[in-house]
Amino acid sequence: MTERQMVLIVDDEPDVCWALSTLLRRHGFATATVASGTEALRWLTEPGHVSQLVLIDAKLGDMEGAALADRIRVETFCVAAMIMISGYFYKDDTLVQEMLRKGVIAAFLTKPFRHDVVLKTIRMVLSAE
Numbered sequence: 001m002t003e004r005q006m007v008l009i010v011d012d013e014p015d016v017c018w019a020l021s022t023l024l025r026r027h028g029f030a031t032a033t034v035a036s037g038t039e040a041l042r043w044l045t046e047p048g049h050v051s052q053l054v055l056i057d058a059k060l061g062d063m064e065g066a067a068l069a070d071r072i073r074v075e076t077f078c079v080a081a082m083i084m085i086s087g088y089f090y091k092d093d094t095l096v097q098e099m100l101r102k103g104v105i106a107a108f109l110t111k112p113f114r115h116d117v118v119l120k121t122i123r124m125v126l127s128a129e
Contacts, residue, residue: 005030007030008034009034010057017035021033029122032049032051041076052080054072056068056069057086066099069099083105085108087110089110107121107124
């Protein structure tokens with residue numbers, strides 16, 4: 001990676017934000033973390049804030065991750081790939097499959113996640129962009 005790619009992490013669990021941010025920074029990514037959908041929308045509309053990837057928790061305190069993904073596409077200029085992360089849903093759940101089929105999200109990760117799986121998924125998604 002020549003330029004550090006920015007990953008926006010949207011999760012209301014501080015420990016998850018810390019773990020993902022630490023992992024990604026160790027592997028050459030730049031990261032920003034926010035704890036709600038509202039904060040994510042605000043961050044993405046701030047001048048100079050550009051993200052190549054958005055990691056979205058499926059269950060946020062102020063909105064569902066699926067609704068946030070839709071709102072990101074409608075309310076911001078963000079065209080970054082999005083990966084949903086969840087401890088509540090599984091990849092074969094109807095909602096997840098529909099979001100993947102429609103291209104709303106590029107991939108799905110379950111919590112608890114393994115670091116190698118997170119990195120492999122992110123690299124796969126970013127290489128497809």
